[in-house]
Amino acid sequence: MAAGWSARISAFLRGPRRFLSGTSADSFLAELLRELRDDRAASGLKVLLLSPLCEHPALLCPSASSAEDTALELSAVFAQCPPTAVEFRCQLLVAVTCVLVCSPCTSGHLAASRDFLELLLQVAQDPQGGGLRATACECLREMERCCPGLLSQRLELLDGLRQQESSRLHQAYAGLHALVLRNAVHELTQQAGAGPEHLRALLGGNAPLAWEAEQDSGPTNGSGSAGLSSLLLGPMGAVPTLHTGPDCKELRAVLSSLLEESYLLTPLCQAALLHRLIEVVAMVPGIPPAIFRAQLLRLLGTSEVCLLHTTLLLKSAFTDSLFSAEDEAFMLKRLVVLSQHPLLSTPEKLFYMDCIAHFPENRPIGCGDGDEALPLLLTQQLASALLPTVFNDGATLLARLHLLCLVHLEEDGGEEDGAGGDGAGGDVGRGLAYLYDHLTSLLHIVESGGSREIVVTFFRASFLFLSHFHGVERYAAGLVERLCRLYLRQPQLAPQLINLADQTQARLPGCDWALGLLKALQQAVISAPLGRLTLRDLGWHLKTLARVAEEGEIPQHGTLGFLSGIVAPAASSLCGGGDWRLGNGVLGVCRRLLVHPSLNTLLLPLADVLQHLSCNYRDIDVQDRARLYYSLLTTLSQEKLVAVMEQPVSGGVSGQQVKKRTLSCLMAESEGLASALTVHQTGKTILRLREAGSTAPDAPPALDVTQAEAEECSDEAGGALDAYRAQFSEPGFASQITLRFQLTHVDADDPRFDQLFSIRLHFSLTDESYRDLQDVSVPCVFRERAAPVVELRLTPRLPYPTTLRVQAIFTTRDGLTWTSSLPDVHVAFQQTFQALPAPVSWGPASRLSVFQQLWEELSGEAGDCALSLFCCQLTDAALRALVGKHFPAFLVPDPSCEDEVKVLLFLPPQSHVLLRIRADEDAVHFSIATNDWRLLPHVNSYLLAVTSAPDHAPPTAAAV
Known part of the structure; x- marks a missing residue:
């Protein structure tokens, strides 16, 4: 078990x-x-x-x-x-x-x-x-x-438990007490007129649980819990307050007791406890923040990340009410030291640098609502310890670079033009020059074949530098020049350069640096000698030129000259090779040139390139597309060409898309052809599956058992059951149920659907009790003819009732294809009943032997076997009618017991339900045995339904 x-x-x-x-x-x-x-x-x-x-x-x-x-x-x-x-x-x-x-x-x-x-x-x-x-x-x-608030009336009890506990459980009591205290104080802040007397009553109360006093106003599940997750995440002005005046001796005593014992807790529990107490003090202005002063010495010197984070929460909540200027300077210097400590892990260092970027100041100039605003005390001299080096890992390098960029941006305002490295710019200029030199050092490593991580780090660092100092012309222009040299050495970096240009355009709308980079890349590509150009590098150059062609401000004559040079008859390596990717790369550039604003000046050279491709390129697909583009270029006006070539923004058919269709004069769209190629959706139900008359199921395939063997099995104890079970060694034996339905029209009269052809029925399961069904094909359905019969072969995993969803696709006389949903098909429990799949040569004695041996086996209650009893009141005539109507195919004759009816139901794949029906003086007893107890609720429902049918006497049924 x-x-x-x-x-x-x-x-x-x-x-x-x-x-x-x-x-x-x-x-x-x-x-x-x-x-x-x-x-x-x-x-x-x-x-x-x-x-x-x-x-x-x-x-x-x-x-x-x-x-x-x-x-x-x-x-x-x-x-x-x-x-x-x-x-x-x-x-x-x-x-x-x-x-x-x-x-x-x-x-x-x-x-x-x-x-x-x-x-x-x-x-x-x-x-x-x-x-x-x-x-x-x-x-x-x-x-x-x-x-929140369930235990608010038991604060005195929890306080006593915490103070009395001397074992390690003291930590759990302290955390519980702090949480209940925070929630109780928060509840008081929500009550109008709450004052010091209410707070004293709350702290000294030990009444029954809170809901007994407030049945209707008690909190519901989860109400307010999301809002109480932390009261310090938003601005402090949003924290609710409890106006108690200076008279808060009781609450101060409780807080002092908790704080004095906090050093006994683990760092994580200390952090959680302090977080709750910070919220309490923030909600009660009568408690001065100086109550935490005794804890600061320990917290400022801690090496635990969670406690340092709690210290920053204290500083964010109370600023100069608790922290002096010396404390603030010490914390900032400590963060700088910790963010470069060699014994700390990289995630810890990144956390400390993030704390510097979001450091809560005592006297902030402005509230940034969570934005990064470096503290005034972080000078360039202090931040110089965090200068990035090429020996840092990628994440640390980017974090340091970002922090230093913010420092120099605050000091210099980003206006570096004209300041020499050691001239008017002074130290500021040298600091910014160092950041640029560091960027070029990374670039040299990439040029020398750096790893993928170095490449990614360099491009991210370039974007960080540009996002802060793109206005410094000297460095911005120098970076463009160096990136072009890098591209010529490693053309495979084209995707990274394109992405850098895209991100700079998206994040810096007023910056034209990306445009300058694309111009420089175009010039670098078209200036390279064609004789040294390899097919591999050509693919990257075409990607770059396609991106450059998207910019309407960049002239494209040089690009067309480059394309003419590579597709000319003399350059047979491209056209003669017939590489599909390179051909599509050239066509990608041409496609963008077709919608370029200066197309009128590019008409003739672009037409020549397309004509060369359509005539000389060996790939048929490239030839066809080049011929299409050539036809569009020479036939349509520029306005129509742009309308045809531009991709729609949305997936739906809008008025703009309809307009685009009308602009094309090459070919009038055939509405009849489009309609014939579309699968239409019927607005209503056209067909349905109606259960056909039940027929006796076909005899299942059986093993070759002779009459002599069958009689021998019926005589020997256990022989018949063993021979019966041996049949299931054959894969798929007796595993299917065949249901017959008629496919008919519904009552709705629509002449278009009187004659349907090539109907395909698709069935979807609503549960996992059956295996997936194959689609069923029906040649035709005519309203005036007899309905065709559809056979569904279901393979149960579990023989339970289920529902099948049906979808049909068919063709009408006018050649149109339609799809329609049919009403769901419900498979009842009794439709899974099958006769015993015994060998065809067996006689009644063998079937009776199987019944008796199965009953004895199931009575042992081993495994999933179960016994049950169903009782109802029926007359003898009604009982005979019931058995003759519902169980004739499943009866097992037993001449030795004439007052009892035996029924054996087989449910694929290998479930059995055995019934012994006997009429006593007061009721009819249906004794049930099954090898799957999960079938009992369905058997009970089925028996209740058949015994309650109108053609029988009204029963009083009960299942045991």
């Missing part, structure tokens, strides 16, 4: 929704709870059974009522669990917490929430609880986090 549950839990956790498609969430949850209540189950198995509730509680308990019932059941299991099963009891508390916080029960309006909170508080106060107390404390913190 444990192995079976382990496999089922593993299957559920791998795909919960797929797993539940074969059963219902309610039934699976009921099985889990039933097994958890079983005292015979091992503790380890019970811990495993709780994992679905911990991982997917909302899926198993989607409503408040189901969550409440589940929580009450688990709480009852917890009460009955022996104290020695500590791990199981801890997991039970976690499971109940998960169920409650993922449902509307957390509001406390339900008994399950109230009782569970009281249970957690009792466990947390139990001095003998051990590890269970830590779990209870974490569960309380999770409940309070998801529903």
Whole structure:
């Protein structure tokens, strides 16, 4: 049993929704709870059974009522669990917490929430609880986090527990106390007229839980939790305040006690505790920020990243109310030192540099709302320690370069023109010159064959430098010149150069540096001698020229001269080779030239290039496209040519696209041809599948068993069942169900669809109980003729009821193709019933032997086998009519027992349902046995339906 549950839990956790498609969430949850209540189950198995509730509680308990019932059941299991099963009891508390916080029960309006909170508080106060107390404390913190204010009336109790605890659990109590205190103070800030007396009552109260006083105003699940995640993320003016005046002795005493004990906590818990207390002080102006002063000495000297981040939060919240100018200078210098410390990891150094870029100042000039604004104390002399070097990794180099660019931009304002390296610019000029020299050092490494990381770092560094100093003409022009030299040496860097130009144009709208780079690249390409040009380099040059041709301000005569030189008859290496990619590269440049504003001056040379390609290029596709472009160029006006060649911005058919169609005078579009090539959508349902008359299923393929062998099997114990099961060794034996439907027109009368041809039916599954169905083809459907019969061959994975969605595509008499949705096809449970797939030579004795042996085997309740009982009230005549109508193909005659009817149902792929129907004095008993217990709900529903049919006496049915 444990192995079976382990496999089922593993299957559920791998795909919960797929797993539940074969059963219902309610039934699976009921099985889990039933097994958890079983005292015979091992503790380890019970811990495993709780994992679905911990991982997917909302899926198993989607409503408040189901969550409440589940929580009450688990709480009852917890009460009955022996104290020695500590791990199981801890997991039970976690499971109940998960169920409650993922449902509307957390509001406390339900008994399950109230009782569970009281249970957690009792466990947390139990001095003998051990590890269970830590779990209870974490569960309380999770409940309070998801529903702020649940424990606001128990602050005195939590304070006492924290002060009395001397073990390592003190840390958990301190974190819980700080969280509840923060939420309670925040609740007071939301109440009009709240004052110091309310705060004192809150701190000294130990009343029942908050919802008993405020049933209707209590917080709901998750309400406000998102807003309380942190009150310090936005500007401090948005923090709610509680006006209490200077009389806050009680709150100050609590905060001082928490702060004095904070050094006992781990760094992460200290950071979380300080974060909560910072929020409390920010909400209560009567508490001076100087209460944190005693902690600053320890925090300013810490090496823990989380505590340093908390110190920055303190500085952001209270600035000069807590930090002096000396503290600010010390913190900034410490960040500079830490951001270059050799023993720290790269992520830590990047974090410190980011803290410098967003350093909260005591006296900021302006509030940047999170934008980068370097502190005034970060001078060039202090920042010189962060100058980037080629030995830095890519991320560190870019971060340092960005920081130094901001420093020099603040000092110099970006106006460097005319300042010599050691002239009027002074130190500022030398600093900026160093950054430019560093950029050129990276460029030299790239020229020497640097790695991909170096190449990426160089281009990103170039963009950073340009984004700050693109107005410094001396450096901007020098970078263009160096990039052109780099491109001539390594043409494969064309994509990076194009991307640099694109990003500069997009991010710096008023900058014309990208235009200058593209002009220089064009000049470098067209000036290179053609004799030294390789086909590999030519592909990159064509990409570059295609990008240059997109700029209307750049003249394109040089580009056309270059194209003429490479496609001329003398240069047969290109046209004669017939490389498809190079040909399309040339056509890509020509295509952009067709829409260039100066096309009138480029007409003749461009026509010559296209004519050369259409006549001499060996690739047929390139020839055809060149001929098309030539026809467009020589036929259309420039306005029409631009309208035809430009790609539409949106995917829909707009008025502008319709206009583009009318501009072309080459060929009138045939609306009839377009309509014939389009698959049209019918506005209504045209066809439907109607269930045809049921026929006896064909005998399934069977093994070659002689009559003598069959009779021998019926005589020997177990022989018939073994021979029957041997048939399933054949792949695909008895695995399909054949359903017959008539494909008919619906009642709607539309003459266009009276005669349909070449109908193709496509079936889509709505669950995973069956394998995918093949499409079905029907030659024709005429309204005036008999409806054709369609056979669907379903291959079940699980023989459950299902629904099939049907889509049809067909052709009408006018030659148009249509698609239409058909009404869904519902496959009922009884349609999966099949007769016993026994060998055709078997007699009644063998079938009876299989029935009896199967019944004995299923009665053992091994594996997934199950027994059940269905009772109803029927007369003898009604019972005979029911059996004769619904079970004639499945009867198993038994001459030795005339007062009992035996029915054997086979459900592919290998499921069996056995019925023993017997009429007693007070009711008719349907004894059920099956090798798959999951079929029992469907069997019960089916029996209830057939026994309640109008042609039978009204029954009073019950299933056991």
